[in-house]
Every structure is written in C-alpha cells, then in structure tokens.
Amino acid sequence: MLLALADSPKPAVRRAAIRALGGYRTPESLAKLVSLLKETDKDVLIAACSALGRRKDKAAVKPLVELIERSVASLSDNDVRTAAGDALEAITGLEYGPYERAWRAAFSAGRL
Secondary structure (H helix, E strand, O other), X not given: OHHHHOOOOOHHHHHHHHHHHOOOOOHHHHHHHHHHOOOOOHHHHHHHHXXXXXXXXXXXXXXXXXXXXXXXXXXXXXXHHHHHHHHHHHHHOOOOOOOHHHHHHHHHOOOO
16 A cells, blocks of 8 residues: 555645555565656655655665766755765765765775
C-alpha cells in the first residue's frame, strides 16, 4: 500500500508514504525510494533522501551522488543538495556535506 501511496497526487500523502518507506527493508521499498530520486519535486526529493539516509543501504549511494550533482547542475536547489549530502553521510560515514565534487571524487575512487 505504501508503494502506491508514494505516487499519490496529494503531496502530504505522498511525503508521509515516502517517510514510512524508509522503515521497510524490502527490495521493493528501496527500489521505490531510489526511483523517486529522479523526480523534480523538491519535497519528494528531500523526503526520499531522508528515508534513504535512515535505511543506510549502500545501493542508494550512486543514485544519491547523481542527485547531488543534478541538484547543482539543473535543479539549482541547495535544500535538495543538502538532503542528498546528509543521506550520503548517514550511509557512508564520510563527512563531505553538500559538496558534489567531493562525493563524485570519492565515488570514482571507489571509497563509497
């Protein structure tokens, strides 16, 4: 049910479902949260980052690195950038903040 609610047209319902998905350790919930990182809605992106940070699943690292880069290149949104950086820090234990170049360098060097 949460997977369907994460696609709700009602923003508040959608955000609540996304937050709840962060507590489930199923492949389906992870796949849904990662797929939401391709969205453009700021609130959805921030909720998905927060949920992924709570899950601490390394499978989310590459999509989060891509999101932090996209937040600079095309979204121009520092809140999304910060949320992606926070999630990456929670997952990896590294402290690169919202700095997309540091995350990309660490990812490319195989440190993530």
